[in-house]
Amino acid sequence: MSYQDDEESVPYDDHPNSFPKNFGYGQYEGEQDNSLSPTGEQKPRILLMGLRRSGKSSIQKVVFHKMSPNETLFLESTNKIVKDNINNSSFVQFQIWDFPGQIDFVDSAFDPHMIFGGCGALIFVIDVQDDYSDALLQLHSTVTQAYKTNSNIKFEVFIHKVDGFGDDSKMESQRNIHQTATESLIDAGYDQIHLSFHLTSIYDHSIFEAFSKVVQKLIPQLPALENLLDILNTNSAIEKSFLFDVVSKIYIATDSTPVDMQSYELCCDMIDVVIDVSYIYGVREDQEAAFDEKSSSLIKLNNGTVLYLREVNKFLALVCILREDNFEHKGIIDYNFLCFRKAIQQVFELRNKTNQMLNMCNVASSPIMNGNNLVDDNNEEILNDEDN
Numbered sequence: 001m002s003y004q005d006d007e008e009s010v011p012y013d014d015h016p017n018s019f020p021k022n023f024g025y026g027q028y029e030g031e032q033d034n035s036l037s038p039t040g041e042q043k044p045r046i047l048l049m050g051l052r053r054s055g056k057s058s059i060q061k062v063v064f065h066k067m068s069p070n071e072t073l074f075l076e077s078t079n080k081i082v083k084d085n086i087n088n089s090s091f092v093q094f095q096i097w098d099f100p101g102q103i104d105f106v107d108s109a110f111d112p113h114m115i116f117g118g119c120g121a122l123i124f125v126i127d128v129q130d131d132y133s134d135a136l137l138q139l140h141s142t143v144t145q146a147y148k149t150n151s152n153i154k155f156e157v158f159i160h161k162v163d164g165f166g167d168d169s170k171m172e173s174q175r176n177i178h179q180t181a182t183e184s185l186i187d188a189g190y191d192q193i194h195l196s197f198h199l200t201s202i203y204d205h206s207i208f209e210a211f212s213k214v215v216q217k218l219i220p221q222l223p224a225l226e227n228l229l230d231i232l233n234t235n236s237a238i239e240k241s242f243l244f245d246v247v248s249k250i251y252i253a254t255d256s257t258p259v260d261m262q263s264y265e266l267c268c269d270m271i272d273v274v275i276d277v278s279y280i281y282g283v284r285e286d287q288e289a290a291f292d293e294k295s296s297s298l299i300k301l302n303n304g305t306v307l308y309l310r311e312v313n314k315f316l317a318l319v320c321i322l323r324e325d326n327f328e329h330k331g332i333i334d335y336n337f338l339c340f341r342k343a344i345q346q347v348f349e350l351r352n353k354t355n356q357m358l359n360m361c362n363v364a365s366s367p368i369m370n371g372n373n374l375v376d377d378n379n380e381e382i383l384n385d386e387d388n
C-alpha cells in the first residue's frame, strides 16, 4: 500500500464551471506540498472514509474541484490514500485525505497515530442506496479506533446519495442509522463519542451545506465571525448573511439565525452567476482574477427580497439577504460593510500573529509535538511497510 502525495488535480480547463489555476483549491503541478499553512500552522486534516463506492472521491471532486456530479460516474476506484491540500483564505486551510474503501484500519499494520493523530474531523460516508449494515459495522470500528487515538476528532457521518429519496424516507434512514450507530457505541461503553449526521447528495446543495458545517467546526475564530455578522445584520437591517468561500461555495460562517436551505441555495447560485459573468466580461489582459475588491452584485427577487454580494478578500464574499425596502439605505449598508471587512482583516492578522507565536514556542519547547505533526514522511514509510 502506498499513498499519493497530493492529488493529481483534474485540469481546470476540463470543467466548464471551473476557476482558473490561480483561483482554485488544491495543489497543481510544480507547487510544493506543504502540510503547514503560510503562517507555519499545522493544517487540520479531514479524513474521508467509508466503504468502497460510497462516494468519497465524488464528494471531494464536486466540492473542491468543481467536477460536475455526472462526471463522477467515470471516477475510478481509489487504491491509494489521496491527499489534497485545501489552501485558500487563511480561514479555510486544511488537508483532505481520501481513503480507499478497502482499507481496514483495525488491521494492526496501520499505525493509528499517523492516521488519526493530527486529524481534525473524520467524515464517514454511508451509501444509503445500498444495504448499509456493513457500513455501520465499519463506522463503529473506525470511530472507536480513532477516538482511542485522538479524542478531539469531530465525527461526521454523511448519509449519502439521498437524491431521489422523499422527505419521509430520508428521515427514516437518518433515524435508523442514528439509532443503530449511537446504540452500538453506547453498548461498547463509548457513550462520550458524539456523532453528527448529515443527509447529503452531490446532485444538490446538501453536500456543500454539510461540508460547510464540518469546516466551520475547524475554524477557532467562528464565534468572532458570527458575532461580526450579527452586528452587521442588526445595524444594516439585513435578514441573513453568509460569509462564503467563493471557490467551493461552502460558507465559513453565518449569523446566529437558523439557516434555511433555500436561502443558502439562492446565495450559492448568486456566486455562480457573479463568477461566470466576471470571467466572461470582467477579465482584462493585465488581470489574473476577475473577482477583486470591486466585485459586487445586486439581485432583486420578485418577492420583495434583495440579494447583495460584496467581495471581502480574494477568496471570501459576503452574501446578504434583505427586504427591498431596507435596501433604500444602501449607503449605510456599504459603510457598515467596510467596517465589517476591516474587522475581518483584523481577525486574520490576530490569528496569524498568534500562530506565529505558538509556532515559535513549539519549536523551542516541544520536539515531541513536532514529531507528531510530521505525518507525511512517516506516513509514507508506514504505508509502504504494508507493501513489504
Ligand SMILES: Nc1nc2c(ncn2[C@@H]2O[C@H](COP(=O)(O)OP(=O)(O)OP(=O)(O)O)[C@@H](O)[C@H]2O)c(=O)[nH]1
Pocket (backbone or CB within 6 Å): 050, 051, 052, 053, 054, 055, 056, 057, 058, 059, 069, 071, 072, 073, 074, 075, 076, 077, 078, 079, 099, 100, 101, 102, 160, 161, 162, 163, 200, 201, 202, 203
Ligand atoms: N446517486 C448518487 N450517486 C453518487 C453520489 N455520490 C457519488 N455517487 C456515485 O457513486 C459511485 C462511486 O463514487 P466514488 O466517489 O468513486 O466512491 P468512493 O467511495 O471514492 O469509492 P472507492 O474509491 O472505491 O473507495 C460513482 O458512480 C458516483 O457517481 C450521490 O450523491 N448520489
